Amino acid sequence: MIEVNNLCKHFILKKRKSGFLGSVQSLFYYEKDVIKAVDNISFKIKSGELVGYIGQNGAGKSTTIKMLTGILKPSSGEVLVNGVNPSKDRARNAFQIGVVFGQRSQLWMDLPVEESFDLLRSIYRIDKKMYDKKIEFFSDLLGINEFMKQQARKLSLGQRMKADLAASLLHSPSVLFLDEPTIGLDLLVKEKVRTFIKNINENEKVTIILTTHDIQDIEFLADRIIIIDKGKIGYDGDISNFNKMVGNDSYVSVHFQEQIKNFNLPHPYEIKQKISELHYLIKIPDEEPLSKLLEFFQKNKYSIQEINREKPELGEAIKKMYEGRSVN
Ligand SMILES: Nc1ncnc2c1ncn2[C@@H]1O[C@H](COP(=O)(O)OP(=O)(O)OP(=O)(O)O)[C@@H](O)[C@H]1O
Numbered sequence: 526m527i528e529v530n531n532l533c534k535h536f537i538l539k540k541r542k543s544g545f546l547g548s549v550q551s552l553f554y555y556e557k558d559v560i561k562a563v564d565n566i567s568f569k570i571k572s573g574e575l576v577g578y579i580g581q582n583g584a585g586k587s588t589t590i591k592m593l594t595g596i597l598k599p600s601s602g603e604v605l606v607n608g609v610n611p612s613k614d615r616a617r618n619a620f621q622i623g624v625v626f627g628q629r630s631q632l633w634m635d636l637p638v639e640e641s642f643d644l645l646r647s648i649y650r651i652d653k654k655m656y657d658k659k660i661e662f663f664s665d666l667l668g669i670n671e672f673m674k675q676q677a678r679k680l681s682l683g684q685r686m687k688a689d690l691a692a693s694l695l696h697s698p699s700v701l702f703l704d705e706p707t708i709g710l711d712l713l714v715k716e717k718v719r720t721f722i723k724n725i726n727e728n729e730k731v732t733i734i735l736t737t738h739d740i741q742d743i744e745f746l747a748d749r750i751i752i753i754d755k756g757k758i759g760y761d762g763d764i765s766n767f768n769k770m771v772g773n774d775s776y777v778s779v780h781f782q783e784q785i786k787n788f789n790l791p792h793p794y795e796i797k798q799k800i801s802e803l804h805y806l807i808k809i810p811d812e813e814p815l816s817k818l819l820e821f822f823q824k825n826k827y828s829i830q831e832i833n834r835e836k837p838e839l840g841e842a843i844k845k846m847y848e849g850r851s852v853n
């Protein structure tokens with residue numbers, strides 16, 4: 526179980542003055558800029574949950590993860606991971622958590638993957654039998670056997686991410702932090718990594734906190750999302766509730782066979798976008814059946830070539846929140 530109470534991380538930046546005189550002055554006197562990267566956040570995550578932690582660039586996601594893993598010490602507030610304070614008891618925390626930073630590998634770059642894993646095996650005192658079983662498991666699911674002898678520096682991005690994922694789980698942690706684990710991956714590898722993450726959560730019961738900019742990661746993996754915006758929590762709850770709260774209508778994309786003059790729609794439909802003379806995007810409330818719209822087209826003798834109802838996008842909803850609509 527993870528508990529975060531009134532957690533803050535403020536970075537203090539010295540404002541330097543320009544010019545020679547300015548830099549001399551700065552030795553004695555400087556103005557400060559405070560960046561409230563994480564600004565009084567609280568949440569609880571139960572064992573076995575998979576939570577998507579999302580927000581725009583610079584929202585404070587990585588800073589939160591760094592405090593949860595003990596890399597950064599909070600400015601104030603409290604973090605407990607299974608009762609352990611990560612920044613005070615970093616070593617103890619390390620045994621119970623795994624972490625992957627998509628932007629930077631945790632492997633020893635000059636060593637073959639195998640040797641990095643061997644080092645981790647001795648650091649975490651992993652029993653040889655258990656270790657062999659894990660390697661087999663990761664080979665089956667991620668194909669790591671294909672590049673175990675390769676120097677980490679020479680791995681492709683996808684291989685590196687797979688190796689990092691396996692490395693983070695070698696010591697069977699109960700909690701896994703994934704900071705953009707699918708960044709830069711091609712679609713096939715992305716899907717493999719996603720399926721792997723889901724498997725680890727569902728079958729191995731690993732609690733997972735995942736940050737990503739990829740909405741499909743979230744839709745596929747998370748039931749619960751926490752949205753952070755400028756260091757503050759904007760939403761914490763179900764994905765489906767979130768969609769409802771921001772009033773996420775769905776859309777119907779219609780291709781007509783011929784151009785329609787003075788195209789007007791009755792309530793509750795709205796033209797969201799005229800994509801071309803023959804192609805319109807129509808806004809339709811979530812609960813509204815398509816049949817009524819079709820009846821309207823028939824009555825007016827609008828012949829349709831193709832019609833599709835589009836799923837409401839989580840991304841749209843998040844964008845709406847950023848545009849200033851409060852949802853919590
Ligand atoms: N070591 C640091 N010193 C000063 N400011 C920092 C430091 N680390 C992060 N920040 C600032 O804190 C804010 C939050 O950064 P953070 O890396 O947590 O964002 P993020 O949500 O992970 O963004 P991204 O999606 O781009 O990874 C940003 O304004 C960033 O510039």
Ligand SMILES: [Mg+2]
Nearest residue numbers: 586587588704
């Ligand atoms: Mg980040």
